[in-house]
Amino acid sequence: MDKFQKLKELVASVEADADKFYSKQNSAAGTRVRKAMQDLKNLAQEIRTEVTEKKNTK
Template sequence: MDKYKELTELVASLASDFEKFYDKGNNAAGTRVRAGMATLAKWAKDTRADVQSKKNATKA
């Protein structure tokens, strides 16, 4: 469950910047949200590849 914990921590770390950007209009927070989403996308891509490789290893 380490990967799930990583995901929840990453999403939780973005919460305040989402609030600052969407509720208060802070443009600098929007930049941090975009950067965090890029990090999240990379994490998702890496996790997807890891899951696929483990899945394929069990078939062999």
């Protein structure tokens, strides 16, 4: 559950940069959004793996 909480925090932390990128066309904010999205992808994959392992051990 810790990883899921971390995922939610990461989404919340990137919200301001996403707004800057889409509203103000700030390209540096876009770079930060892209990095955060990659981190989200990796974390989501870790969660998927963890859930699958836990499900299969029962």
